[in-house]
Amino acid sequence: MHIVKTIKQLPDAEFEVMKVVWANNPPITTGIIMEQLGKEKKWKAQTINSLLLRLVKRGFLLTEKKGKERIYTPLICKEDYLKFETSRFIKQYHDDSLLNLVNTLYNNKSLDEREIEELLQWVKERRG
DSSP: OOOOOOOOOOOOHHHHHHHHHHOOOEEEEHHHIIIIIHHHHHHHHHHHHHHHHHHHHSSSSEEEEEEEEEEESSSSSSHHHHHHHHHHHHHHHTTTOHHHHHHHHTTTTOOOOHHHHHHHHHHHHHHH
């Protein structure tokens, strides 16, 4: 998959469109996006077309005309975008410290015992 040199943060609405694109086998049509997202969000076709155009301009999607329909192919994979967003979030809100993030979750009682055990197991596996 082609990766843009600098990934930029997506506004929430554009991220919602990308989640639908990533969840389907590419290429994806406007109709599929409208069916999966338009009803849920109550967005009109014009809104979705506008969001798709922005995603093409930002380098997240490639578009082609196929018959009467436009098709879209992701240029950035979900995993790369999530790595970017997670890294940005930890830098911005937790002083670039994973420990600060986990501590915040723990102190806010956001982690239950099962999650703490999973986290400990994850650390043990990576340490060898």
